Structures are given as C-alpha cells and as structure tokens.
Amino acid sequence: MSALARVRAAYGRLLEADRPEVWISLRDQESAEAEARDIDARVAGGEALPLAGLVAAVKDNIDAVGFPTTAGSPSYAYLPERDATAVARLRAHGAIVIGKTNLDQFATGLVGVRSPYGAVRNAWDPERISGGSSSGSAVAVALGIVDLALGTDTAGSGRVPAALNGIVGVKPTRGLIPATGVVPACRSLDCVTVFARDLALARRATELLSGDDGLDPLARSASEIAAGRVDTPAARPRVAVPVERHLAGLADGWAEAFGAAADRLAQAGVEIVEIDIDPLLEAAALLYEGAFVAERYAAVGAHIEAHRDLIGRGLDPSVARIILGGSVPTAAELFTDMEKLDRLAMLGRARLEGFDALLTPTTTWHPSLADLAADPIGANSRMGRFTNFANLLDMSALAIPSGTVAGLPFGVMLTADAFHDVALARIAELLLSPAVDVLVVGAHLAGQPLNGQLVSAGGSFAGAVTTTPDYRLFALSTSPAKPGMVRVSTGGQSIAGELWTLPAAGFARFVAGLPAPMTIGRVTLADGRDVAGFLCEPIATEGAVDITGYGGWRGWLGRPSDHPVGLVPQSMA
Numbered sequence: 001m002s003a004l005a006r007v008r009a010a011y012g013r014l015l016e017a018d019r020p021e022v023w024i025s026l027r028d029q030e031s032a033e034a035e036a037r038d039i040d041a042r043v044a045g046g047e048a049l050p051l052a053g054l055v056a057a058v059k060d061n062i063d064a065v066g067f068p069t070t071a072g073s074p075s076y077a078y079l080p081e082r083d084a085t086a087v088a089r090l091r092a093h094g095a096i097v098i099g100k101t102n103l104d105q106f107a108t109g110l111v112g113v114r115s116p117y118g119a120v121r122n123a124w125d126p127e128r129i130s131g132g133s134s135s136g137s138a139v140a141v142a143l144g145i146v147d148l149a150l151g152t153d154t155a156g157s158g159r160v161p162a163a164l165n166g167i168v169g170v171k172p173t174r175g176l177i178p179a180t181g182v183v184p185a186c187r188s189l190d191c192v193t194v195f196a197r198d199l200a201l202a203r204r205a206t207e208l209l210s211g212d213d214g215l216d217p218l219a220r221s222a223s224e225i226a227a228g229r230v231d232t233p234a235a236r237p238r239v240a241v242p243v244e245r246h247l248a249g250l251a252d253g254w255a256e257a258f259g260a261a262a263d264r265l266a267q268a269g270v271e272i273v274e275i276d277i278d279p280l281l282e283a284a285a286l287l288y289e290g291a292f293v294a295e296r297y298a299a300v301g302a303h304i305e306a307h308r309d310l311i312g313r314g315l316d317p318s319v320a321r322i323i324l325g326g327s328v329p330t331a332a333e334l335f336t337d338m339e340k341l342d343r344l345a346m347l348g349r350a351r352l353e354g355f356d357a358l359l360t361p362t363t364t365w366h367p368s369l370a371d372l373a374a375d376p377i378g379a380n381s382r383m384g385r386f387t388n389f390a391n392l393l394d395m396s397a398l399a400i401p402s403g404t405v406a407g408l409p410f411g412v413m414l415t416a417d418a419f420h421d422v423a424l425a426r427i428a429e430l431l432l433s434p435a436v437d438v439l440v441v442g443a444h445l446a447g448q449p450l451n452g453q454l455v456s457a458g459g460s461f462a463g464a465v466t467t468t469p470d471y472r473l474f475a476l477s478t479s480p481a482k483p484g485m486v487r488v489s490t491g492g493q494s495i496a497g498e499l500w501t502l503p504a505a506g507f508a509r510f511v512a513g514l515p516a517p518m519t520i521g522r523v524t525l526a527d528g529r530d531v532a533g534f535l536c537e538p539i540a541t542e543g544a545v546d547i548t549g550y551g552g553w554r555g556w557l558g559r560p561s562d563h564p565v566g567l568v569p570q571s572m573a
Contacts, residue, residue, distance in 0.1 A: 003036035003043075003053050007096055010055040010145055014098075017143045021118035022136040024060045025067045026099040035096050042094075049094030050208060054201075056090055057140045057149040060100040061107050062192065063087065063181035071183040072105035072115045072133075074314050075307050076300070084181025085213045086150055086192045093208050098146065101136025105319045106300050107152055107185040109133050110160045110363070110383035113372050114316040121369070123165045124408055128368050131161035131383070133185075134193065138165045141195045148205050151193040154185045155287055156363070156387025158193025159399035163362035163411025168202045169399035170194045173418040174391055176225065177209045178216035186295040188218065189391040199400065199432055203425050228419035233356040235456040237427055239265055239414075240275045240355045249382075251365040253405040258361050261402045261412045261431060265359065268430040268458040268503050277358070279347035284388035286341055288322070288381070291334040292392070297326025318376045345393050349417075357420070357427050360386040362399045362411040390415055398424045400432060430458045433503035437462060438510075439523050439533030441473065441497035442553045443482035450480065453513070457506035462499040466526045467533075469494045474544040475556060476517070476536070483553050484517065484536030484544065494526060496552030497533070507532075516540075 001009070011029045043052050058064045061071040063080035064087045070077045083091065091097065104114040112135025113119035120135035122128040123142035130139050134151025138161030141149050151158045153171045162169025170193060177192040184190055192209070196202035212219045241262050247255050266272045286292055304311075304320050311320045352358060363383050372379050390397045397415040404410060412431070414424045438459070443450040446461060467485075470492040476484045485495055502510060511520055517540035523533030550556040 001053050003039040003094070003096060004033060006053050006055055006147075007032045007036040007098070010098060013143070013145045017145060019121065019139065019143065021120050022102055022139050022143075022145075023099050024070055024072070024102050024117050024136070027066065027097070032096055032098050039094050039096065051090065051205065052094030054095045054147040055145075056095040056097050057099050057101050057137055057146045058087055058097055059103055059134050059137045059149070059151045061103060061152060061183040061185075062150055064097055064100060067100045069100075069183065071107070071300070072103045072117065073303075074116060075310055076303055080181065082181065084192075085178040085215065086209050087181065089209045090150070090205070095148070099140075101134075101140055101149065103135055104133035104157070105316045106183070106296075106323065107133040107154060107157060108296065108319045108322055109380055110156055110387075111367075111372055111380050112161060113369065114319050114376075116314050116316065119369060127370075128366055128408065129164065129372055131164035131363070133157040134161050134195070138162055138167060138169070138195050141165075141197060142167050144197075148194060148196045148201060151195055152182060152185065153191045153193045154189050154391060156384045156390075158191065158195070159387050159397060159413055160363045160383055162195060162399040163401070163413070164366055164409060166401045166404075166409030166411070167195055167197050168199050168401070170202045170206045170421070171390065171397040171399070172206055172210065172421050173220065173396045174394055175216070175218045175220040176421065177206070178213040178219040180213055180215040180219075184299040186292070187299060188295060191391060199425060199428055203422070206421070225419060229422070230417075230420045231422040231426075233423045233426055235452055236269055236271060237356040238271045238273060238354060239427065240273055240277075240352060240358045242277050242360060243274045246277055246281065247361070249364060250361060251405070254361060254365070254410060257403060257405050257410045258412060262359060264431055265427070267460050267501065268435075268506070269455055269460045270427070270430060270458070272359075273355070275351050277348070277351060279344045279351060280358075280389045280393070281385065283341055283344040283348065283392050284385065286337055287384075287388045287392060290337040290340075291329035292337060293322065293326040294329045294334060295326070296323045301327060318380075321377075341392060348389070348393060352417075357414045357416045357424055360413050360415070362386065362413040366408055386413060394418045396421045396424060398428055400428050402431065429505035430503045433505040435501050436504055436507040437531045438500050438502055438507065438520070439465065439467070439497050439525070439531050440500060441483060441485050441495055441534055443480055444500075444534070445498050445553060448553075450482070453510060454500050454502070457502050457510040459500040459502045459506065459510075462501045464496070465499045466494045466496050468524045468526055470524065471495045472546060472548040473550075473552065473556075474536075474541040475547050476540055476544055482518075483547065483556070484540050485534060486536060486538050486541060493548050494551070495548070496554065499531065
C-alpha cells in the first residue's frame with residue numbers, strides 16, 4: 001500500500017472507530033496526505049525508507065513537532081521546538097505521525113482512565129479499561145487506526161495496555177531508545193516503547209529507533225550494547241515460570257490460559273521450570289511503596305504544587321496524590337531502599353541464572369471502568385505485580401497476546417536481563433507462530449548428528465511414522481552422512497522416519513539453512529496425512545547406493561558390518 005493510500009485508510013478507520021478519547025491532538029488529513037505524497041515520491045526515486053507506507057501515533061508525553069505536548073495535563077501543555085529522538089527517527093524512516101494519544105496523566109497509572117481528556121476504553125469491550133499509562137497508543141493500534149505507536153514504560157505502561165488490547169508491546173532495555181524529548185515520570189527508569197499488531201513490525205521499529213543520540217545521558221552507548229547484546233537463546237531454551245502461589249488472585253480462567261501458554265512453549269521444545277520469584281516481586285513493591293516514588297515528585301511535583309487549585313479540575317486526584325506523596329521520603333530512606341533493591345537484584349539474578357527468560361502473565365486482571373471508579377488506587381495496584389520490577393532491575397521485556405478468556409484478550413510476558421531484547425523475540429515467536437509438522441528420515445533423526453538443528457529451531461518430537469510405499473532411499477556421499485529420499489512412480493517402498501513439530505518461524509529459519517541437494521516437499525504418510533518432509537534432488541542419487549530395502553536410515557546404519565554394501569537381505573527384499 002502506498003503511503004497516501006494508507007493515510008486515507010487510517011483517517012477512514014478513525015472515523016469508523018469513533019473513539020475520540022484515544023486522541024489528545026490529531027493532525028488534519030490534508031497535511032498528512034501531503035507528507036504521504038512526498039514519502040511516495042521519495043520511495044519512487046529509490047530512497048530506502050523502511051517504514052514507508054506505515055502510519056503511527058505518539059503518546060502525548062513524547063515531543064512531536066506540530067503537536068502540543070500535554071503529558072495528559074492541559075495546565076502542563078507546551079509546544080516543542082524539536083521532535084523527541086524516537087519521533088525524529090520514526091519520521092526519518094518514513095512513518096507518518098497522525099496524532100498524539102491520551103494517557104494516564106504524567107504517565108502515572110496502569111489503567112488508562114486518569115486523564116481529563118477522558119477514560120480510554122478498551123478496544124474489545126468499551127465497558128473495560130484499556131490499561132495504561134500508554135492507553136491511547138495501544139488502543140489506536142488495536143483498532144487498526146495506526147500500524148504502530150510509541151508509548152513509555154516505567155512500571156508496565158508499555159506492556160499492560162498491550163495485553164489488555166491483544167497486541168504486542170516491546171519494552172526495550174533501559175536507554176536502548178533514547179528518552180530525549182520525553183516528559184519524565186521517573187527519569188532513571190523510563191523507557192520509550194513500541195506497540196504493533198505483529199511482533200516483526202514491533203521489533204523492526206524498535207531496532208530502527210535504538211542507539212545513542214549523544215543527548216540523553218542515560219542512553220546506552222554502542223559499545224555497551226554490542227558487549228551485552230544477546231540475540232539468540234540457547235539451542236534448547238530454558239524458560240522459568242512462577243510457582244503456583246505467585247499466580248494466586250489472577251482473573252477467572254487466566255491461570256489456565258497461562259498454563260496453556262507454558263505448555264505451547266514446552267511443545268515447541270522449550271524447557272519449562274517453576275521457580276520462586278519472591279525477590280522480583282519484593283523489588284516490584286518498592287516502586288510505589290518505597291522511596292523511589294520521590295523521583296516522580298522530582299519530575300513534575302513542582303507543577304502540581306503550583307496548581308493545587310486544579311486538582312479535580314484538570315489535575316487527576318489519584319495522580320496528584322501519588323506524585324505529591326513523593327515529597328515525603330527522606331534521602332536516607334531512599335538510600336535504604338536502594339540498598340534493599342541491590343540485594344533483591346542479586347537474589348533475583350541468582351534465581352534466573354541459567355534461564356533464557358521468565359514467562360509470566362502480563363498483568364493479573366482486566367477490571368471494568370466501574371471497578372476503577374469504585375477503587376481507583378487499589379484496582380490500579382493489582383495491575384503491576386509482574387511488570388513493576390523490570391525497569392528497577394534493568395531488564396528487557398516483551399508483552400505478547402496469548403489467546404482470549406471469556407471473549408477478552410489474555411497476554412503473557414517474557415522478561416530477561418538487559419540487552420536480551422532480540423532473544424526474547426525469538427522465544428516469543430515460538431508462542432505466536434503456528435506449528436509445522438516435518439518428516440525427517442536421516443541425519444536429523446533423534447540421536448543423529450544434525451538433530452540439534454531441529455531442536456534449536458524449536459522442534460519437538462511428535463512420533464515415529466512411515467511413508468506410503470512411493471519412495472526410494474539412497475545413501476548420499478555427504479558429510480555428515482545422510483540419505484536422500486525421492487518419490488517414484490513405481491517400485492517404491494515405505495520409509496521409516498520421525499515427525500517433528502516446529503513453530504513456523506523456526507521452520508523458516510531451519511529451511512533457509514538447508515544445503516543442496518536437500519529440499520523440503522510434500523510427503524504422504526502411511527496414515528494418509530500429507531506433511532512437509534525431507535526429499536532430495538534426483539540428480540544427487542546418480543551413483544548413490546540404493547538403501548530402500550533397509551526400510552530407513554536406521555536400518556541402513558544398523559546393518560551387519562560384514563554385509564556387502566548395496567546387497568539387500570532377503571528379509572528386507
């Protein structure tokens with residue numbers, strides 16, 4: 001789709017969706033179309049713009065030239081003179097920003113209702129919350145108005161709304177995307193995040209936005225990123241899950257949905273191990289229940305102090321209460337909590353030692369708007385059980401959809417050490433990808449030299465099978481030794497093999513690495529199923545030993561050592 005066609009479709013969808021509370025400011029369509037024409041012309045002229053043809057939204061605590069920045073507070077509004085680094089990079093790569101989205105005021109909340117611009121309703125059920133604080137960005141993506149959106153995340157604001165609206169939320173390692181031009185919530189913890197409906201786009205945008213800008217003192221340097229970056233999990237990933245008591249209090253059906261997600265990973269070849277995550281949950285509690293809340297007061301406390309008369313009339317009472325409470329802790333209390341956090345971080349790292357990721361539900365429940373109205377603070381506090389610790393402990397995280405429960409989205413989250421962002425995406429692919437059954441008949445059989453390639457692609461053993469009697473098997477002159485199977489019109493026999501199940505993304509990587517003369521084609525099994533399976537180019541069998549009579553590769557390997565090559569025993573003839 002051209003950029004112009006996509007912009008027109010976005011504005012059409014915006015009118016159709018009729019969710020005015022999603023937006024704090026919107027660009028006029030004529031201006032967006034003019035930029036789209038320019039993007040199309042540049043692409044036609046050969047310019048490489050990897051996000052061309054995509055429409056984006058930006059959370060309104062992130063500066064974007066042409067829009068006021070409010071952070072969800074009319075009294076705080078200002079006109080930025082330059083784009084935030086993330087927005088500048090988004091635009092430089094061809095995305096067209098059409099508006100600024102609503103949020104929990106000053107990015108304080110996980111619910112999406114703490115805004116004088118209106119409560120942002122859930123994309124699936126308007127009686128439910130959208131999650132926050134990046135509420136408008138998540139809903140704009142979930143409703144299909146925009147392709148991707150920027151949010152921020154201090155305590156889970158880039159992950160909770162993703163889960164509650166059935167989309168992907170990437171919370172990168174702290175400082176991977178510079179926070180230049182972002183109104184701080186907690187400056188030392190804030191992350192710019194990316195929402196999209198699909199993981200590949202979310203990850204591509206994240207990569208394009210990443211890298212030191214020389215302006216944010218907390219941005220990670222290229223050398224630090226290169227030294228710490230982990231793009232590939234173990235050949236057989238190990239993923240930790242919380243012990244049962246840590247899942248107490250989940251919404252009805254969510255524990256079962258989480259168990260099903262863990263089972264899908266196990267079926268994809270991942271080792272799932274229950275662990276006690278008490279240190280992580282204790283660290284999570286420090287974010288709001290300890291002295292760290294003082295950083296929120298440092299960010300915008302002076303503004304609220306100067307506008308106390310607006311509390312309840314433009315300044316959200318719950319937000320004001322939390323931020324003004326940040327003036328109470330002393331410096332001594334902050335240092336006490338910092339020491340406690342260091343100890344909890346050490347214990348948490350020890351619990352996660354040897355694991356590629358921690359899998360948890362993203363949040364604990366999906367309250368209605370009425371639930372929030374009845375208990376604004378308590379209902380919100382339940383949302384961050386599994387998200388609050390990640391930025392405190394400098395971890396990367398990724399929220400992905402994992403089906404529905406009672407007609408509403410359910411989401412899970414993968415969390416790991418800093419700079420494991422890409423490795424998390426690889427594990428997430430195992431959950432999101434449909435499964436592909438693959439027949440192997442030689443060196444990829446269990447226990448054979450190349451079986452590890454299947455396992456590293458997420459493969460799991462599905463059972464021993466045989467083909468219909470339409471194939472012949474040859475011993476090829478390769479290293480390591482392997483057979484080649486070809487389909488024949490006459491004179492074939494059944495060949496024994498194994499069926500392995502791979503996630504589609506892992507299957508694609510596996511097939512991309514196959515050397516000639518091996519190919520993947522359709523193979524018919526004795527039970528009538530047609531599956532993807534190993535075949536070889538017929539030319540490779542010229543001069544090769546025909547081992548069909550042995551019934552399969554294992555039969556050939558297990559032949560008597562003194563048996564003449566190529567002579568088929570009578571019992572196998």
